[in-house]
Amino acid sequence: MKDKKESFTRNLTPLQLMELDACTQCGECLRHCPVQEVTGRPSISTPEKIRVFREFIKATGGLKARFLNPKVIDRKILEDFTKAVFECTTCGACGQKCAVGIFTQRLWPYLRKEMFDRGLVDYEILTNMPEAIKKTGNPYNFPVEERFKPWFPEQVKVAEKSEIAYYAGCSGVYGAKPMVRGDVLVLDAIGDPFTMLTEDEEVCCGFPLFISGQHDMLEDLTKRLVEAYKAKGTKVLVCSCPCCVNIMSRDWPAFYGKELPFRIRHMTQHVSAALKQRKIMVKKELKERIIYHDPCYLSRGVGVIEEPREVLKAIPGIELLEFDRHGSESRCCGAGGAVRKVFNENAIAIGRLAIDEAVAKKADKLILSCPACYGKVNEAMQDHDKKIPIVDVMELFAQYVERVEP
Amino acid sequence: MNALISFAALVSYLFFLVRFAWQGLQVLRASGYAAFFPVFLRRVPASVYISTILDILFFRRIFSSSKVLWMGSWIFHISLFFVTLRHMRYFFPSLPACLIFLQPVGLAAGYLLPLSLFYLMVLRTVQKKDRYTSSYNYIISGMLLLISSTGVAMRAFFRPDVLSVKQFSLGILSLGPRMLPDSSLFLLHFFLFLLLLPYLPTHIIAAPFVNLEANRRIKELRYVIHER
Numbered sequence: 081m082k083d084k085k086e087s088f089t090r091n092l093t094p095l096q097l098m099e100l101d102a103c104t105q106c107g108e109c110l111r112h113c114p115v116q117e118v119t120g121r122p123s124i125s126t127p128e129k130i131r132v133f134r135e136f137i138k139a140t141g142g143l144k145a146r147f148l149n150p151k152v153i154d155r156k157i158l159e160d161f162t163k164a165v166f167e168c169t170t171c172g173a174c175g176q177k178c179a180v181g182i183f184t185q186r187l188w189p190y191l192r193k194e195m196f197d198r199g200l201v202d203y204e205i206l207t208n209m210p211e212a213i214k215k216t217g218n219p220y221n222f223p224v225e226e227r228f229k230p231w232f233p234e235q236v237k238v239a240e241k242s243e244i245a246y247y248a249g250c251s252g253v254y255g256a257k258p259m260v261r262g263d264v265l266v267l268d269a270i271g272d273p274f275t276m277l278t279e280d281e282e283v284c285c286g287f288p289l290f291i292s293g294q295h296d297m298l299e300d301l302t303k304r305l306v307e308a309y310k311a312k313g314t315k316v317l318v319c320s321c322p323c324c325v326n327i328m329s330r331d332w333p334a335f336y337g338k339e340l341p342f343r344i345r346h347m348t349q350h351v352s353a354a355l356k357q358r359k360i361m362v363k364k365e366l367k368e369r370i371i372y373h374d375p376c377y378l379s380r381g382v383g384v385i386e387e388p389r390e391v392l393k394a395i396p397g398i399e400l401l402e403f404d405r406h407g408s409e410s411r412c413c414g415a416g417g418a419v420r421k422v423f424n425e426n427a428i429a430i431g432r433l434a435i436d437e438a439v440a441k442k443a444d445k446l447i448l449s450c451p452a453c454y455g456k457v458n459e460a461m462q463d464h465d466k467k468i469p470i471v472d473v474m475e476l477f478a479q480y481v482e483r484v485e486p
Numbered sequence: 487m488n489a490l491i492s493f494a495a496l497v498s499y500l501f502f503l504v505r506f507a508w509q510g511l512q513v514l515r516a517s518g519y520a521a522f523f524p525v526f527l528r529r530v531p532a533s534v535y536i537s538t539i540l541d542i543l544f545f546r547r548i549f550s551s552s553k554v555l556w557m558g559s560w561i562f563h564i565s566l567f568f569v570t571l572r573h574m575r576y577f578f579p580s581l582p583a584c585l586i587f588l589q590p591v592g593l594a595a596g597y598l599l600p601l602s603l604f605y606l607m608v609l610r611t612v613q614k615k616d617r618y619t620s621s622y623n624y625i626i627s628g629m630l631l632l633i634s635s636t637g638v639a640m641r642a643f644f645r646p647d648v649l650s651v652k653q654f655s656l657g658i659l660s661l662g663p664r665m666l667p668d669s670s671l672f673l674l675h676f677f678l679f680l681l682l683l684p685y686l687p688t689h690i691i692a693a694p695f696v697n698l699e700a701n702r703r704i705k706e707l708r709y710v711i712h713e714r
Contacts, residue, residue, distance in 0.1 A: 181700020
């Protein structure tokens with residue numbers, strides 16, 4: 081553990097320090113927080129966490145602490161804060177509705193990092209993560225050889241080198257196989273050659289480490305992946321996992337130290353463009369009411385809101401419904417925050433809110449586009465009184481897409 | 487007594503200034519001083535500045551979230567602003583023309599201020615579900631309610647000698663204590679203000695910068711992954 085008296089501001093940017101100060105404690109964000117919705121505990125709410133962290137800053141670096149003695153913060157208070165900051169799903173809805181516009185989706189990982197640096201985090205699922213990634217390339221410690229084999233469609237050919245590369249992502253390949261299988265089938269239907277790294281080369285993108293506040297390995301992971309794709313001649317890296325896409329586009333350039341040698345595209349962007357370029361089409365009808373759930377790190381995170389809808393609407397006969405909160409204001413599915421297994425009860429309850437709303441709106445299918453959402457919402461439906469088929473956007477689209485022969 | 491009150495006022499002013507300056511220093515230190523300014527001086531489109539100004543003037547973000555809260559918050563802040571401007575008459579030997587012009591607005595705002603505060607406090611109490619209760623907010627709001635209510639009482643019922651109030655205020659600023667106005671209500675009003683001043687929330691300074699950055703972020707969100 082680092083020096084307990086060290087300033088609590090060391091991991092924060094100047095802007096984040098101002099954000100902490102800017103919170104007016106109005107409490108409006110509570111109405112949009114999914115964790116509040118299922119727990120009703122303001123003690124773990126955004127303004128309270130910000131207030132407590134401000135107290136930590138004051139205790140170690142405030143005026144009194146500078147000129148008199150820094151206060152020793154009670155370990156119990158530190159532990160309670162740590163629990164509160166990890167119980168958050170980091171969906172960022174509070175920041176979206178914040179009266180002054182605090183970027184909470186970005187603030188929480190840095191507050192988590194501070195607690196990690198102080199040795200206050202003991203969730204094994206997180207503390208084992210760096211070792212698991214070192215050993216197996218994925219944060220879940222699943223065998224490397226199972227990364228692609230169980231789901232990769234045999235008929236699909238992957239180019240050795242190509243300007244288009246596909247990154248499947250750990251959560252998809254181990255936890256949402258129909259989703260990544262759908263991605264590859266659709267990529268194949270588009271017809272442009274695409275490449276992939278081998279199962280040894282395709283390691284974690286770093287997102288779970290970033291979000292949980294363990295930033296030591298991020299530079300190494302980023303450089304490893306970027307160099308590997310560069311060697312394959314990649315100009316466009318396609319990925320369907322919102323979390324991977326988020327860290328790739330927002331943070332990889334910083335960890336890589338310069339601009340990436342390729343563009344990052346979400347799978348739905350790539351497919352939407354292919355539809356517009358008439359490389360693919362859909363003839364077969366699907367006469368169903370479907371409801372699409374926006375993943376937080378895709379909609380609020382990188383602004384991909386229209387493309388998933390464009391892809392779904394390309395299927396004739398579909399009636400696309402919307403959640404009350406959708407687009408950049410969508411409600412988390414409960415799976416966010418990297419500790420969904422620790423706070424499983426919250427995650428399940430939040431997931432059920434999405435199921436209940438989809439059922440109440442009489443949707444025939446609930447469409448997701450995130451492997452974490454896919455796993456958790458499916459789990460939330462087990463033993464739940466309401467049922468609805470859950471399908472990934474590419475899993476569905478792959479069943480209908482046809483290549484347009486030139 | 488006069489000297490003591492004047493001294494207390496200077497201490498309160500000093501605490502207020504040091505606290506705000508310290509807060510600024512913390513941000514500068516975190517950025518290694520030199521790195522701070524480029525963050526805010528980088529090229530920001532005019533539309534982002536316009537959005538920020540509109541957000542600050544009309545509290546648009548609160549409006550989009552809760553109309554009920556917006557009404558109280560906006561009236562409170564705008565009233566506080568005009569009441570503060572009206573009070574400037576006690577700190578200028580001769581009042582600038584623009585402040586003379588705003589005096590009637592300040593007077594009306596003086597009546598609205600306690601009403602809006604009372605409304606906000608009731609709102610927080612009534613809408614307890616899903617509401618965050620900040621004891622700091624309650625204390626600050628409570629003190630402001632008392633200060634503004636005593637202000638209204640002085641205007642409507644127990645008027646102190648305005649000239650002696652002005653002389654007393656100017657005396658504190660020029661470090662030459664003058665006679666306290668002969669009004670216990672004024673004394674209470676002024677004493678509460680001195681208590682409040684060092685505890686005023688520093689978000690007054692931070693929030694506009696954060697809001698500017700939020701508007702820039704919203705505008706740029708489209709280009710995180712999409713081509714321009």
